[in-house]
Amino acid sequence: MAQTLRPQALERQRLFRDMSVEELAEAVGVTPRAVRHWEAGTRAVGDRAFGRLLEVLRCGAQDLALRDPGTESLADLRRDAGLSAEEAASVLRRNRGAQGLHISAEKIRDLERGRRVRGWTWGSPETLGRVARMLAQVYRVPDRVVMDAWRRSRPEDPLPVLPARRARQPSGESMATWCALNDRQRTYLTCIFHQDQEVEEEQRHARLVGAEQRPAAEWRRMTLAVSASSDVVGYTRIQERLRGAGVHDPGAGSSVAALERRGLIVVYRDRVYVDGLGDMPRTRVEMTRRGRAVVRAALGVPREAGPPAPLLSLWLWKIVVRVARAGTQGVDGSLAGRGPHYLAVGQSPDGRTPSRGFIMLRHPDGVTHGPYRWFLTDSGQRHINDYLDAYRGLYPSVDTEGVDESSR
Structure with a gap:
């Protein structure tokens, strides 16, 4: 099955990338004549070529195809991945979970067209869930995208039940990084992590009640210290945590620098106006993904899993x-x-x-x-x-x- 393009969409994307017809044809692996036919609307784009176009032009399917995001069928997901039915079946057969399903191109097409797939245990929601999970892996999309496309393509099927995912074990690298820190550095990192999680929860609550949202780039940068007397400016929320953990001189010196060198936090230094003092130096910190992973591994704090796919938050x-x-x-x-x-x-x-x-x-x-x-x-x-x-x-x-x- 071929893919119909929006009128002038391919030409617009090609010109936006400053590519000639010949350059696009060479990158996709077709003839310039084929590209001209696609742009004129006199020939549809094959499955493999469509996926290659998305990759070369670095655009989404909605930028080229006559459909909107949120309306994809199972066939659309396969074409977006640049796979023919034969290629998708070949990749699926190599998956360990495909044993006993005898997947073929014909079965892929039957699945996409809402027809009965011969030889599959369609009365078993667990089998359907295995197939949906494998399709998500092959098409490189989240489980929820396949589940939504499945229900559009096969609304009369039993509801697939996705296999439970295994809990991730802390990586050895994260634990090794934690062990390389001294006690004071661990305390700093832990206190910054807990403050990061508290601020994240505050933002989540604000979103639920409809309050105005701030960009994450703003609220994740938390004030660690202001270079002024605590008698005047008090202690920041991170400093209060540090004092509670036994650090009574919670500054922004060598421990913070060591954490930044290891890629666990990012440090921002600027100035802030303080009544009676004027502009004073300020240090703000932001946790990196690696920093969160290290603390979670050390403290045994699981990453919030959220609702199971395909349920909503x-x-x-x-x-x-x-x-x-x-x-x-x-x-x-x-x-x-x-x-x-x-x-x-x-x-x-x-x-x-x-x-x-x-x-x-x-x-x-x-x-x-x-x-x-x-x-x-x-x-x-x-x-x-x-x-x-x-x-x-x-x-x-x-x-x-x-x-x-x-x-x-």
């Missing part, structure tokens, strides 16, 4: 419930925050992976002008039908009364 589930309960009235189009980036058709949370496609901004039914409002999509209604009981158990504080009647 509490924040996003509240948005879906709000839209579902609004029914045919819809929700004001000025829905605040980044929720639409994760949930809405045509959006993406990171510019790479598609949204869930559970809500859509449009006119109410029968209306052709005026403000747009948010409504559930078929995928959003199906997701509620599939997982409402699971959400009620996971987030009992969320009022879902009437949601089942409005979406089933």
Whole structure:
């Protein structure tokens, strides 16, 4: 099956990358004539070539194809990965979890077209979950993306149950880094970590209550010290933690420098105005991913797993419930925050992976002008039908009364 492009989309992307027809053809591995046919709309792009175009042009499928993020089918995911059905089947057969499934190109096509796949145990949700997990690995997308595409492609199937993931063990490198620190450096790193986690929880709570959001680049940079008398400026929150841990001279000297040299924190030095003193030197610190991993490994603190795939976080589930309960009235189009980036058709949370496609901004039914409002999509209604009981158990504080009647 070939991929239809948006009119002029390929030419626009090619020119944006300052590439000639010949240069693009050579990079993709086709003839210049083929590229001209694609740009003229007289020939569709093959599966392998489409994935190669995305790679060469460094763009998303929505930039070329006649579809929006959040509407992908299983066939779309395979084409975005640049694989033919034969190639996808070949890769899947090498997966240890594919034993006994006898995967073939024909079965891949049947899966994508919603047809019965011969020889597979389709009555087993666990088998379906194994297949979905393998597809996510082969197509290099999160599990949730495959699960959403699966439900669009095969709405009548039993609900796949993904295999439980094994808990990650702390890496030896993280523990070795921790052991190389002296006691004072460990205390500094631990206190900075706990403050980082506390600030992150504060931001999460602010997001849930609809407060104005600050960029992470701002709130993750925490004030460690101000070079002024503590009688005037007091102690920062990190310094209070350090004093509680027995460090009564919590400055920003050699221990902080040692942690930065090891790539565990980033240090920012600037000046801040203090009443009565003027501009004073200030030291701010930010945990790196490596720094968090080291502390988690040392203290046995697991990384917050979040809800199991493909369930939503509490924040996003509240948005879906709000839209579902609004029914045919819809929700004001000025829905605040980044929720639409994760949930809405045509959006993406990171510019790479598609949204869930559970809500859509449009006119109410029968209306052709005026403000747009948010409504559930078929995928959003199906997701509620599939997982409402699971959400009620996971987030009992969320009022879902009437949601089942409005979406089933």
